[in-house]
Amino acid sequence: MNYLIARVSDVEQRKALPAQKQKLYDYSKKICWKEGADFVYTEFDETAYKTDRKKFQELVVQPLLASKELAIVVFDKIDRFTRDSSSEERTILTKLFRQGKIELHFPSDNLFINKGSPASDLFRLDIGIALAGYYSSAIRDNVKRRFDQKLKDGEWPGKAPVGYVNVDVGDDKKDIVQDPERAHFILQGFELRASGLPYAIIAKKMKKAGLRSNTAQRNPLSRGQWEEVLNNPFYYGEMRYDGNIYLHKYKPIVARWLWDKCQEVKLARSHSRTRYNSKPFLFKGLTCAVCGYSITSDRKKNKYNYLKCTEYGGKHGARWINEDLLIEQINKVLASIRVPKAVIPDIVAELERTHESEQRHYKKNVLKLRKEHDALDEEIKELFRDRKRFNLRPEIFEQLVSEYEQKQQDIRSQLEDHSKADKKFVITASYILEVASRAVELFNAESSKLEQKRYLINLVLSNLKLDGQKLLFNLNEPFNSLVYASNSGNWLRRPDSNRQPSP
Secondary structure (H helix, E strand, O other), rough: OOOEEEOOOOHHHHHHHHHHHHHHHHHHHHHHOOOOOEEEEEEEOOOOHHHHHHHHHHHHHHHHHHHOOOOOEOOOHHHHHOOOOHOOHHHHHHHHOOOOEEEEEEEOOOOEEEEOOHHHHHHHHHHHHHHHHHHHHHHHHHHHHHHHHHOOOOOOOOOOOOOOEEEEEEOOOOEEEOOOOOOOHHHHHHHHHHHHOOHHHHHHHHHHHHHOOOOOOOOOOOOHHHHHHHHOHHHOEEEOOOOOEEOOOOOOOOHHHHHHHHHHHHEEEEEEEOOOHHHHOOOOOEEEEEOOOOOEEEEEEOOOOOEEOOHHHOOOOOOOOOHHHHHHHHHHHHHHOOOOOOHHHHHHHHHHHHHHHHHHHHHHHHHHHHHHHHHHHHHHHHHHHOHHHOOHHHHHHHHHHHHHHHHHHHHHHHHHHHHHHHOOOOOOHHHHHHHHHHHHHHOOOOOOHHHHHHHHHHEEEEEEEEOEEEEEEEOOOOOOHHHHHHHHOOOOOOOOOOOOOOO
């Protein structure tokens, strides 16, 4: 059996397949294959990477491994064979031609390889694969640079989220605008969430209201999809990509204060058991380090809990993993928090000094912000007293008032942040040390409920993400300081803010 293989890199290149096919057939005649000879022609692209590799294995590699006769395998060029020198198919086919079971032919490169090929031809093959791999890497780098630049320019590089649509604006340029069919539904969803409703109820209400997705199937948005929507900063003016946040240039659907209110509802609901949030899963609110979407949990038939990325942003090979693997990593982190009794007095003193410093910082900033807020009040009053100056240009008056009011809103938000920060400082030094010295014991105690375990995780760790089977996180202060001091033996110097232990 002989094989003619036509292969392209993506869907856009499929138009090149007929030309490859013709070259392969012409070459087969050149090497004197008779009309109706026993050969197989196959073609595919590499967009569905795993599927096509499976097809290549089934149609070519497996028959070659089973064949007892010499076979000729023809690719138009070396880069149609592989661009990865470590690929499984390259390894297998190299073994087969060294054993004298196959010949590899590359007509456009004027090269064929068999058991007796000289070192110069084998070198040409290796160099051809290396150059093809370099070309692919260069293309990926260029694409990444274009994506980075688009993000810096406030442009979303992919499909617009539901509530927006991608549009062509001419000259090969694209834009994203609000979807007149769905944007108002998205706003209603945020308003419902701000009132305290769970995602499942919002999904039911909006399905009844008539909202459908912007996909070909036009399905109603599921509970999980609403969770993604209501936690997506794109709707108020920022976009999350590859774990980073960028400002975008598109018109927001919701105000920032409304989005913030929804986040407050999410936080409040995460600390209370309701009939919509009562499943016995430890890791809630976990996100995927690969795509940024949420991690879902499920109890399998073996009665163990498993986690997996929802992959709402696109398939990337996520797999179910046992929750126990993450618990083991949490235990290792908690076990790394060790506090010698001899240094406890010094730690308490340091915490007390930090508290005093925080109080001074809080009071100073609050006074400053209140003065700025009062000054803006006077500016607004002055505008209204002198409103006649704007009779000819009333839009300027409205713009100035709006700007001042927005500044006041920002100041009020900062004042609220300071207030929250001050309240969080009520955790005493003795409580922190108690947690630090008994973290593993508290986490694994049979009497500890899920809420208590979640509270302990959130107290010690933040920004939890799942990367394959590895849990990524930031270690909160002062636990970061305690771990660093324990590892270094230096309990006096503060660590750099970027340090964290490896789980």
